[in-house]
Amino acid sequence: MFVFLKDKSIDWSSLQDYTFILPAVSVGNIGQLSVDLLISSLRCDKLAKVDHPIFVPVVGSDPYDDIREQDLMTAAELYISKEKKLVILQIRGLLIKEFCADFLAKLVDWIKICSFTKTILLSSLYNYERVDSQLTGSPFRYTITSSVKSTVEEELKNLQWSALETRRSVWKEGTEEILFFPGGGYTNMLNKLCGKMNIPLVTLLIFCAEGDNIPGVLLITGHLNRWLNFVRMANDTPGWKFPASWKLFFGAPPPLTMY
Protein backbone atom coordinates (compact mmCIF):
# COMPACT_ATOMS: atom_id res chain seq x y z
CA MET A 1 0.00 0.00 0.00
CA PHE A 2 2.88 2.44 0.69
CA VAL A 3 5.35 3.20 -2.08
CA PHE A 4 8.47 4.82 -0.66
CA LEU A 5 10.08 7.77 -2.40
CA LYS A 6 13.60 7.22 -3.70
CA ASP A 7 16.12 6.74 -0.83
CA LYS A 8 13.41 7.24 1.79
CA SER A 9 12.76 3.60 2.65
CA ILE A 10 12.55 2.88 6.38
CA ASP A 11 11.74 -0.04 8.64
CA TRP A 12 8.23 0.39 10.02
CA SER A 13 9.33 -0.97 13.38
CA SER A 14 11.57 2.08 13.83
CA LEU A 15 8.41 4.19 14.30
CA GLN A 16 7.52 2.69 17.68
CA ASP A 17 7.83 5.92 19.61
CA TYR A 18 6.18 8.04 16.96
CA THR A 19 2.73 9.62 16.93
CA PHE A 20 0.55 9.00 13.87
CA ILE A 21 -1.92 11.64 12.72
CA LEU A 22 -4.46 11.13 9.94
CA PRO A 23 -7.47 13.05 8.66
CA ALA A 24 -10.99 11.91 7.91
CA VAL A 25 -12.45 13.14 4.63
CA SER A 26 -15.32 14.84 6.40
CA VAL A 27 -17.55 17.91 6.26
CA GLY A 28 -15.64 21.12 5.65
CA ASN A 29 -12.40 19.15 5.03
CA ILE A 30 -11.35 20.06 8.57
CA GLY A 31 -9.10 17.04 9.06
CA GLN A 32 -7.35 17.48 5.72
CA LEU A 33 -6.78 21.21 6.20
CA SER A 34 -5.48 20.60 9.72
CA VAL A 35 -3.02 18.04 8.41
CA ASP A 36 -1.96 20.53 5.71
CA LEU A 37 -1.23 23.08 8.42
CA LEU A 38 0.79 20.61 10.47
CA ILE A 39 2.88 19.40 7.53
CA SER A 40 3.56 22.94 6.37
CA SER A 41 4.40 24.35 9.81
CA LEU A 42 6.57 21.43 10.88
CA ARG A 43 8.30 21.19 7.48
CA CYS A 44 7.67 17.45 7.34
CA ASP A 45 9.43 15.36 4.70
CA LYS A 46 7.49 13.28 2.24
CA LEU A 47 8.12 9.62 2.95
CA ALA A 48 5.84 7.59 0.70
CA LYS A 49 2.85 7.64 -1.59
CA VAL A 50 -0.23 5.59 -0.82
CA ASP A 51 -1.32 3.20 -3.55
CA HIS A 52 -4.88 1.99 -3.07
CA PRO A 53 -7.95 1.99 -5.36
CA ILE A 54 -9.99 3.90 -2.76
CA PHE A 55 -8.60 7.29 -3.82
CA VAL A 56 -10.12 9.42 -6.56
CA PRO A 57 -6.96 10.71 -8.24
CA VAL A 58 -5.76 14.28 -7.94
CA VAL A 59 -2.28 15.63 -8.74
CA GLY A 60 -0.42 18.89 -8.55
CA SER A 61 2.85 20.56 -7.64
CA ASP A 62 4.27 20.49 -4.12
CA PRO A 63 1.57 22.13 -1.99
CA TYR A 64 3.93 23.16 0.81
CA ASP A 65 6.94 24.56 -0.94
CA ASP A 66 7.10 25.48 -4.60
CA ILE A 67 10.87 25.70 -4.50
CA ARG A 68 12.17 22.93 -2.29
CA GLU A 69 10.60 19.87 -3.86
CA GLN A 70 9.61 19.14 -7.43
CA ASP A 71 7.97 15.77 -6.71
CA LEU A 72 4.46 15.24 -8.01
CA MET A 73 1.74 15.62 -5.38
CA THR A 74 -0.79 12.75 -5.43
CA ALA A 75 -4.08 11.96 -3.71
CA ALA A 76 -2.63 10.38 -0.56
CA GLU A 77 0.85 10.70 0.86
CA LEU A 78 2.76 9.87 4.03
CA TYR A 79 4.94 12.48 5.72
CA ILE A 80 7.44 12.25 8.56
CA SER A 81 9.01 14.64 11.04
CA LYS A 82 11.92 12.93 12.76
CA GLU A 83 12.44 15.94 14.99
CA LYS A 84 8.90 15.83 16.38
CA LYS A 85 8.54 12.03 16.04
CA LEU A 86 5.47 12.43 13.93
CA VAL A 87 4.08 10.46 10.99
CA ILE A 88 1.26 12.14 9.11
CA LEU A 89 -1.03 10.76 6.43
CA GLN A 90 -2.59 13.34 4.11
CA ILE A 91 -5.58 12.54 1.89
CA ARG A 92 -6.43 15.12 -0.75
CA GLY A 93 -9.23 13.61 -2.81
CA LEU A 94 -12.56 11.90 -2.42
CA LEU A 95 -12.81 8.25 -1.48
CA ILE A 96 -14.61 5.41 -3.24
CA LYS A 97 -16.98 3.95 -0.69
CA GLU A 98 -16.81 0.37 -1.90
CA PHE A 99 -13.09 0.19 -1.11
CA CYS A 100 -13.32 1.81 2.31
CA ALA A 101 -13.51 -1.38 4.36
CA ASP A 102 -10.45 -2.84 2.62
CA PHE A 103 -8.46 0.39 2.97
CA LEU A 104 -9.23 0.80 6.66
CA ALA A 105 -8.39 -2.86 7.34
CA LYS A 106 -4.99 -2.45 5.66
CA LEU A 107 -4.39 0.86 7.42
CA VAL A 108 -5.18 -0.61 10.83
CA ASP A 109 -2.90 -3.61 10.15
CA TRP A 110 -0.13 -1.17 9.28
CA ILE A 111 -0.76 0.90 12.43
CA LYS A 112 -0.43 -2.31 14.47
CA ILE A 113 2.89 -3.16 12.78
CA CYS A 114 4.29 0.31 13.48
CA SER A 115 3.07 0.26 17.12
CA PHE A 116 2.72 4.04 17.34
CA THR A 117 2.52 5.53 20.83
CA LYS A 118 -0.54 7.52 19.78
CA THR A 119 -2.87 7.46 16.78
CA ILE A 120 -4.88 10.63 16.30
CA LEU A 121 -7.74 11.10 13.86
CA LEU A 122 -8.77 14.66 12.94
CA SER A 123 -12.38 14.89 11.82
CA SER A 124 -15.52 17.00 11.76
CA LEU A 125 -19.28 16.57 12.07
CA TYR A 126 -22.33 18.30 10.62
CA ASN A 127 -23.23 21.17 12.89
CA TYR A 128 -26.93 20.79 12.09
CA GLU A 129 -26.93 17.36 13.75
CA ARG A 130 -26.11 18.63 17.22
CA VAL A 131 -28.17 17.74 20.27
CA ASP A 132 -29.27 20.51 22.63
CA SER A 133 -26.24 20.31 24.88
CA GLN A 134 -23.92 20.75 21.90
CA LEU A 135 -25.53 23.92 20.61
CA THR A 136 -23.68 26.23 22.99
CA GLY A 137 -20.06 26.47 23.98
CA SER A 138 -17.05 25.28 22.03
CA PRO A 139 -17.72 23.11 18.96
CA PHE A 140 -14.63 21.03 19.81
CA ARG A 141 -15.01 17.42 21.01
CA TYR A 142 -12.91 14.29 21.42
CA THR A 143 -13.46 10.54 21.64
CA ILE A 144 -11.14 7.68 22.56
CA THR A 145 -11.19 3.95 21.99
CA SER A 146 -11.14 1.65 24.99
CA SER A 147 -7.45 0.74 24.61
CA VAL A 148 -6.23 4.32 25.03
CA LYS A 149 -3.90 4.39 28.03
CA SER A 150 -5.23 5.85 31.24
CA THR A 151 -2.35 8.34 31.24
CA VAL A 152 -3.47 9.72 27.90
CA GLU A 153 -7.06 9.82 29.09
CA GLU A 154 -5.92 11.77 32.14
CA GLU A 155 -4.01 14.23 29.93
CA LEU A 156 -7.13 14.91 27.87
CA LYS A 157 -9.24 15.44 30.98
CA ASN A 158 -6.66 17.84 32.41
CA LEU A 159 -6.93 19.89 29.23
CA GLN A 160 -10.63 20.31 30.10
CA TRP A 161 -11.76 19.08 26.73
CA SER A 162 -15.34 17.95 26.22
CA ALA A 163 -15.89 14.34 25.28
CA LEU A 164 -18.34 13.76 22.42
CA GLU A 165 -21.74 13.18 23.93
CA THR A 166 -23.62 9.98 23.13
CA ARG A 167 -27.18 10.13 21.89
CA ARG A 168 -30.08 7.75 21.81
CA SER A 169 -30.24 5.51 18.79
CA VAL A 170 -33.09 6.44 16.43
CA TRP A 171 -33.06 3.14 14.54
CA LYS A 172 -33.08 0.81 17.52
CA GLU A 173 -35.74 0.48 20.14
CA GLY A 174 -34.86 1.01 23.73
CA THR A 175 -32.56 3.47 25.39
CA GLU A 176 -29.27 2.44 23.80
CA GLU A 177 -26.89 5.37 23.54
CA ILE A 178 -24.47 5.51 20.65
CA LEU A 179 -21.63 7.67 19.41
CA PHE A 180 -22.95 9.48 16.36
CA PHE A 181 -20.58 10.85 13.69
CA PRO A 182 -22.73 12.43 10.97
CA GLY A 183 -20.66 13.94 8.17
CA GLY A 184 -17.54 12.32 9.60
CA GLY A 185 -16.69 10.19 6.58
CA TYR A 186 -15.01 7.01 7.81
CA THR A 187 -14.66 8.29 11.40
CA ASN A 188 -17.18 5.84 12.79
CA MET A 189 -15.81 2.89 10.82
CA LEU A 190 -12.26 3.58 11.91
CA ASN A 191 -13.25 4.02 15.54
CA LYS A 192 -15.09 0.70 15.52
CA LEU A 193 -12.22 -1.07 13.76
CA CYS A 194 -9.61 0.33 16.15
CA GLY A 195 -11.81 -0.63 19.08
CA LYS A 196 -12.05 -4.16 17.75
CA MET A 197 -8.29 -4.40 17.08
CA ASN A 198 -7.31 -2.83 20.42
CA ILE A 199 -5.64 0.13 18.80
CA PRO A 200 -5.56 3.28 20.94
CA LEU A 201 -7.22 5.94 18.79
CA VAL A 202 -7.95 9.49 19.87
CA THR A 203 -10.40 11.33 17.61
CA LEU A 204 -10.53 15.12 17.67
CA LEU A 205 -13.61 16.67 16.06
CA ILE A 206 -15.39 19.93 15.59
CA PHE A 207 -18.92 20.70 14.51
CA CYS A 208 -18.94 22.72 11.31
CA ALA A 209 -20.61 23.31 7.96
CA GLU A 210 -19.24 23.68 4.43
CA GLY A 211 -17.63 27.04 3.77
CA ASP A 212 -14.57 28.91 5.01
CA ASN A 213 -13.42 26.68 7.83
CA ILE A 214 -9.99 28.14 8.52
CA PRO A 215 -11.10 29.29 12.00
CA GLY A 216 -12.26 25.72 12.71
CA VAL A 217 -8.97 24.34 11.46
CA LEU A 218 -7.03 26.72 13.71
CA LEU A 219 -9.24 25.69 16.61
CA ILE A 220 -8.65 21.95 16.22
CA THR A 221 -4.94 22.24 15.49
CA GLY A 222 -4.60 24.73 18.33
CA HIS A 223 -6.09 22.17 20.71
CA LEU A 224 -3.83 19.46 19.30
CA ASN A 225 -0.80 21.70 19.73
CA ARG A 226 -1.78 22.57 23.31
CA TRP A 227 -1.76 18.84 24.05
CA LEU A 228 1.35 17.73 22.16
CA ASN A 229 3.36 20.96 21.80
CA PHE A 230 4.48 20.58 18.20
CA VAL A 231 4.69 24.21 17.19
CA ARG A 232 6.24 26.99 19.23
CA MET A 233 3.88 29.50 20.71
CA ALA A 234 4.24 33.23 20.16
CA ASN A 235 2.00 35.41 22.36
CA ASP A 236 -0.15 32.41 23.25
CA THR A 237 -0.67 31.63 19.55
CA PRO A 238 1.12 28.86 17.66
CA GLY A 239 3.34 30.09 14.84
CA TRP A 240 1.49 28.37 12.02
CA LYS A 241 2.83 28.51 8.48
CA PHE A 242 0.02 28.43 5.94
CA PRO A 243 0.80 26.24 2.91
CA ALA A 244 1.01 27.59 -0.64
CA SER A 245 -2.03 25.48 -1.57
CA TRP A 246 -4.23 27.71 0.63
CA LYS A 247 -3.84 30.68 -1.67
CA LEU A 248 -6.93 31.75 -3.57
CA PHE A 249 -9.26 29.36 -1.78
CA PHE A 250 -12.28 30.89 -3.42
CA GLY A 251 -10.89 31.55 -6.87
CA ALA A 252 -8.93 34.19 -8.72
CA PRO A 253 -9.53 37.90 -8.13
CA PRO A 254 -12.03 39.66 -10.42
CA PRO A 255 -10.65 41.43 -13.53
CA LEU A 256 -9.76 45.05 -12.83
CA THR A 257 -11.09 46.01 -16.25
CA MET A 258 -14.67 45.47 -15.08
CA TYR A 259 -14.29 48.52 -12.85
Place this chain on the structure above:
Amino acid sequence: MELMSSQAFEDPSTIEEIPEDDDDEGFVSFDSSKIPVYTVMLEETTREKCKTIIICEGIEATDFAKSHLPLVGSEPIGKLVKKTQLDKSEVEIWGFQYKEPEPSWFFQINEETLLCTCNPTISSEDFSLFAKTVITSFNSTMAVVILTVSPITNYKSDDHTTSTEAPLIRTLATSAFNSNGFVKNIRLEQPNILGGLAAGFLTVCDIKQIPAVACVAFSSNLDADVVNGFTTFLHSVECTQQLQISPTKRFPVRDKCTKTGNLYI
Protein backbone atom coordinates in the same frame (compact mmCIF):
# COMPACT_ATOMS: atom_id res chain seq x y z
CA MET B 1 -6.62 -9.50 -28.22
CA GLU B 2 -8.49 -8.72 -25.04
CA LEU B 3 -6.79 -7.67 -21.88
CA MET B 4 -8.85 -7.23 -18.76
CA SER B 5 -8.16 -4.90 -15.91
CA SER B 6 -5.90 -6.30 -13.24
CA GLN B 7 -7.52 -8.29 -10.43
CA ALA B 8 -5.19 -6.64 -7.90
CA PHE B 9 -8.23 -5.53 -5.95
CA GLU B 10 -11.00 -7.95 -5.07
CA ASP B 11 -14.60 -7.03 -4.66
CA PRO B 12 -14.71 -5.04 -1.44
CA SER B 13 -16.09 -6.68 1.63
CA THR B 14 -19.25 -5.16 2.95
CA ILE B 15 -19.78 -4.23 6.56
CA GLU B 16 -22.34 -6.38 8.30
CA GLU B 17 -24.30 -3.58 9.90
CA ILE B 18 -24.95 -0.20 8.32
CA PRO B 19 -24.20 2.40 11.01
CA GLU B 20 -26.83 4.97 11.86
CA ASP B 21 -24.62 7.86 10.77
CA ASP B 22 -23.83 6.27 7.42
CA ASP B 23 -23.77 9.03 4.83
CA ASP B 24 -21.82 9.81 1.70
CA GLU B 25 -19.76 12.67 3.08
CA GLY B 26 -16.34 12.44 1.44
CA PHE B 27 -17.33 9.45 -0.68
CA VAL B 28 -18.26 8.61 -4.24
CA SER B 29 -19.79 5.27 -5.24
CA PHE B 30 -19.98 2.98 -8.23
CA ASP B 31 -23.35 2.89 -9.99
CA SER B 32 -23.81 -0.82 -9.47
CA SER B 33 -22.99 -3.21 -6.66
CA LYS B 34 -20.10 -4.78 -8.59
CA ILE B 35 -16.80 -3.10 -9.42
CA PRO B 36 -16.72 -2.52 -13.20
CA VAL B 37 -14.15 -4.26 -15.37
CA TYR B 38 -12.37 -2.53 -18.23
CA THR B 39 -11.11 -4.57 -21.15
CA VAL B 40 -8.53 -3.49 -23.73
CA MET B 41 -9.19 -4.84 -27.21
CA LEU B 42 -6.01 -4.18 -29.14
CA GLU B 43 -3.58 -6.47 -30.96
CA GLU B 44 -0.79 -7.71 -28.72
CA THR B 45 1.89 -6.96 -31.32
CA THR B 46 0.68 -3.36 -31.54
CA ARG B 47 0.88 -3.03 -27.78
CA GLU B 48 4.35 -4.55 -27.63
CA LYS B 49 5.70 -2.19 -30.28
CA CYS B 50 4.23 0.89 -28.67
CA LYS B 51 6.85 3.18 -27.10
CA THR B 52 4.73 6.28 -26.70
CA ILE B 53 1.04 6.63 -26.02
CA ILE B 54 -0.78 9.94 -26.28
CA ILE B 55 -3.89 10.06 -24.11
CA CYS B 56 -6.59 12.62 -24.86
CA GLU B 57 -9.05 13.47 -22.15
CA GLY B 58 -12.14 15.44 -23.02
CA ILE B 59 -13.85 16.52 -26.23
CA GLU B 60 -11.51 19.41 -27.06
CA ALA B 61 -8.31 17.40 -26.65
CA THR B 62 -9.79 14.54 -28.66
CA ASP B 63 -10.83 17.04 -31.34
CA PHE B 64 -7.28 18.35 -31.49
CA ALA B 65 -5.75 14.89 -31.76
CA LYS B 66 -8.11 13.63 -34.44
CA SER B 67 -7.89 16.82 -36.50
CA HIS B 68 -4.23 17.73 -36.21
CA LEU B 69 -2.16 14.62 -35.39
CA PRO B 70 -0.91 12.45 -38.28
CA LEU B 71 -3.18 9.46 -37.70
CA VAL B 72 -2.97 6.40 -39.91
CA GLY B 73 -6.52 6.54 -41.19
CA SER B 74 -9.56 7.90 -39.41
CA GLU B 75 -10.76 4.53 -38.10
CA PRO B 76 -9.63 3.21 -34.71
CA ILE B 77 -7.48 0.08 -34.43
CA GLY B 78 -8.69 -0.94 -30.99
CA LYS B 79 -10.89 0.01 -28.10
CA LEU B 80 -11.29 -0.09 -24.37
CA VAL B 81 -14.71 -1.09 -23.10
CA LYS B 82 -16.35 -1.08 -19.72
CA LYS B 83 -18.26 -4.15 -18.69
CA THR B 84 -20.84 -3.53 -16.04
CA GLN B 85 -23.85 -5.23 -14.64
CA LEU B 86 -26.54 -3.34 -16.45
CA ASP B 87 -30.25 -3.51 -16.18
CA LYS B 88 -31.02 -4.69 -19.70
CA SER B 89 -34.60 -3.40 -19.69
CA GLU B 90 -34.98 -0.34 -21.83
CA VAL B 91 -35.63 2.76 -19.79
CA GLU B 92 -37.25 5.67 -21.57
CA ILE B 93 -36.71 8.94 -19.79
CA TRP B 94 -37.59 12.04 -21.69
CA GLY B 95 -37.16 10.23 -24.97
CA PHE B 96 -33.70 8.86 -24.25
CA GLN B 97 -32.90 5.19 -23.90
CA TYR B 98 -30.45 3.77 -21.42
CA LYS B 99 -27.27 2.84 -23.30
CA GLU B 100 -24.15 0.87 -22.58
CA PRO B 101 -21.13 3.06 -21.83
CA GLU B 102 -19.31 4.19 -24.98
CA PRO B 103 -15.84 2.75 -25.46
CA SER B 104 -12.58 4.65 -25.58
CA TRP B 105 -10.63 4.27 -28.80
CA PHE B 106 -7.06 3.58 -29.90
CA PHE B 107 -5.66 5.06 -33.10
CA GLN B 108 -2.31 4.47 -34.79
CA ILE B 109 0.00 7.41 -35.35
CA ASN B 110 3.05 5.38 -36.30
CA GLU B 111 4.51 1.99 -35.43
CA GLU B 112 5.73 3.18 -32.05
CA THR B 113 3.12 5.81 -31.19
CA LEU B 114 -0.53 5.30 -30.38
CA LEU B 115 -3.34 7.67 -29.57
CA CYS B 116 -6.02 6.88 -27.00
CA THR B 117 -9.14 9.06 -27.01
CA CYS B 118 -11.00 8.64 -23.75
CA ASN B 119 -14.75 8.48 -23.42
CA PRO B 120 -15.76 11.90 -22.04
CA THR B 121 -18.41 10.40 -19.75
CA ILE B 122 -16.13 8.35 -17.51
CA SER B 123 -17.07 8.93 -13.86
CA SER B 124 -14.65 9.89 -11.11
CA GLU B 125 -14.84 6.50 -9.41
CA ASP B 126 -13.53 4.89 -12.61
CA PHE B 127 -10.52 7.15 -13.23
CA SER B 128 -7.97 5.00 -11.41
CA LEU B 129 -9.32 1.75 -12.76
CA PHE B 130 -9.35 3.05 -16.35
CA ALA B 131 -5.82 4.42 -16.12
CA LYS B 132 -4.45 1.28 -14.51
CA THR B 133 -6.02 -0.90 -17.19
CA VAL B 134 -4.44 1.12 -20.01
CA ILE B 135 -1.00 1.40 -18.41
CA THR B 136 -0.74 -2.27 -17.43
CA SER B 137 -1.71 -3.30 -20.98
CA PHE B 138 1.49 -1.84 -22.39
CA ASN B 139 5.22 -2.14 -21.78
CA SER B 140 6.45 -0.46 -18.63
CA THR B 141 9.22 1.11 -20.71
CA MET B 142 6.85 3.29 -22.70
CA ALA B 143 6.30 7.02 -22.27
CA VAL B 144 2.88 8.53 -21.64
CA VAL B 145 1.78 11.95 -22.85
CA ILE B 146 -1.59 13.28 -21.73
CA LEU B 147 -3.50 16.14 -23.30
CA THR B 148 -6.46 17.76 -21.59
CA VAL B 149 -8.37 21.03 -21.73
CA SER B 150 -9.78 22.69 -18.66
CA PRO B 151 -12.10 25.71 -18.52
CA ILE B 152 -10.20 28.98 -18.20
CA THR B 153 -12.24 29.80 -15.09
CA ASN B 154 -10.57 26.88 -13.29
CA TYR B 155 -7.15 28.49 -13.42
CA LYS B 156 -6.20 30.20 -10.18
CA SER B 157 -3.67 32.98 -10.26
CA ASP B 158 -2.97 36.27 -8.52
CA ASP B 159 -3.61 38.00 -11.84
CA HIS B 160 -6.86 37.56 -13.67
CA THR B 161 -6.65 35.26 -16.68
CA THR B 162 -7.36 38.14 -19.09
CA SER B 163 -3.92 39.51 -18.31
CA THR B 164 -2.08 36.18 -18.60
CA GLU B 165 -0.35 34.83 -21.64
CA ALA B 166 -2.17 32.98 -24.43
CA PRO B 167 -2.17 30.05 -24.91
CA LEU B 168 -2.42 29.32 -21.22
CA ILE B 169 -0.87 25.87 -20.98
CA ARG B 170 0.66 24.14 -17.99
CA THR B 171 2.36 20.79 -17.43
CA LEU B 172 2.80 18.20 -14.71
CA ALA B 173 5.19 15.28 -14.96
CA THR B 174 6.13 12.19 -12.99
CA SER B 175 9.54 11.99 -11.33
CA ALA B 176 10.64 9.42 -13.94
CA PHE B 177 10.01 11.89 -16.76
CA ASN B 178 13.05 13.81 -17.95
CA SER B 179 11.62 17.33 -17.88
CA ASN B 180 13.28 19.79 -20.20
CA GLY B 181 13.37 23.56 -19.76
CA PHE B 182 10.11 24.22 -21.56
CA VAL B 183 8.11 21.64 -19.56
CA LYS B 184 9.66 22.80 -16.26
CA ASN B 185 9.03 26.48 -16.98
CA ILE B 186 5.29 25.97 -17.44
CA ARG B 187 4.79 23.58 -14.53
CA LEU B 188 1.30 23.83 -13.07
CA GLU B 189 1.78 25.99 -10.03
CA GLN B 190 -0.06 25.83 -6.73
CA PRO B 191 -2.85 26.35 -5.79
CA ASN B 192 -3.92 24.76 -9.09
CA ILE B 193 -4.51 21.01 -9.12
CA LEU B 194 -5.38 18.54 -11.83
CA GLY B 195 -8.10 15.92 -11.52
CA GLY B 196 -9.83 13.58 -13.90
CA LEU B 197 -8.26 10.94 -16.08
CA ALA B 198 -5.08 12.99 -16.44
CA ALA B 199 -4.59 12.72 -12.68
CA GLY B 200 -5.39 9.01 -12.83
CA PHE B 201 -2.74 8.39 -15.48
CA LEU B 202 -0.11 10.53 -13.77
CA THR B 203 -0.73 8.79 -10.45
CA VAL B 204 -0.47 5.29 -11.90
CA CYS B 205 2.65 6.20 -13.86
CA ASP B 206 4.23 7.88 -10.85
CA ILE B 207 3.71 4.79 -8.70
CA LYS B 208 5.07 2.52 -11.44
CA GLN B 209 7.97 4.88 -12.24
CA ILE B 210 6.84 5.33 -15.85
CA PRO B 211 7.82 8.60 -17.55
CA ALA B 212 4.62 10.55 -18.09
CA VAL B 213 3.76 14.18 -18.68
CA ALA B 214 0.38 15.91 -18.84
CA CYS B 215 -0.32 19.14 -20.66
CA VAL B 216 -3.43 21.06 -19.65
CA ALA B 217 -4.66 23.94 -21.79
CA PHE B 218 -6.90 26.38 -20.00
CA SER B 219 -9.48 27.53 -22.49
CA SER B 220 -13.21 27.65 -23.13
CA ASN B 221 -13.00 25.86 -26.48
CA LEU B 222 -10.59 24.46 -29.03
CA ASP B 223 -9.19 27.58 -30.62
CA ALA B 224 -5.99 28.43 -32.47
CA ASP B 225 -4.23 29.27 -29.20
CA VAL B 226 -4.89 25.81 -27.81
CA VAL B 227 -3.79 24.16 -31.05
CA ASN B 228 -0.57 26.19 -30.97
CA GLY B 229 -0.08 25.39 -27.30
CA PHE B 230 -0.47 21.65 -27.75
CA THR B 231 1.72 21.73 -30.85
CA THR B 232 4.51 23.60 -29.06
CA PHE B 233 4.26 21.22 -26.13
CA LEU B 234 4.35 18.05 -28.24
CA HIS B 235 7.34 19.36 -30.17
CA SER B 236 9.18 20.09 -26.93
CA VAL B 237 8.80 16.52 -25.62
CA GLU B 238 11.41 14.08 -26.91
CA CYS B 239 9.05 11.19 -27.64
CA THR B 240 6.67 13.30 -29.74
CA GLN B 241 8.92 15.99 -31.19
CA GLN B 242 9.09 14.28 -34.57
CA LEU B 243 5.34 14.24 -35.10
CA GLN B 244 4.10 16.17 -38.12
CA ILE B 245 1.31 18.15 -36.53
CA SER B 246 -0.97 19.87 -38.99
CA PRO B 247 -1.87 23.49 -38.16
CA THR B 248 -5.21 22.98 -39.95
CA LYS B 249 -7.80 20.26 -39.51
CA ARG B 250 -7.02 17.03 -41.41
CA PHE B 251 -10.31 15.21 -41.22
CA PRO B 252 -13.80 16.62 -40.71
CA VAL B 253 -14.79 15.84 -37.16
CA ARG B 254 -18.28 14.52 -36.82
CA ASP B 255 -19.78 15.82 -33.68
CA LYS B 256 -21.23 12.70 -32.09
CA CYS B 257 -21.94 14.45 -28.85
CA THR B 258 -24.91 16.47 -29.97
CA LYS B 259 -28.01 14.67 -28.91
CA THR B 260 -31.49 15.72 -29.87
CA GLY B 261 -34.33 15.62 -27.47
CA ASN B 262 -38.06 15.61 -27.95
CA LEU B 263 -38.69 18.99 -26.39
CA TYR B 264 -40.00 20.59 -29.56
CA ILE B 265 -41.77 17.62 -31.12
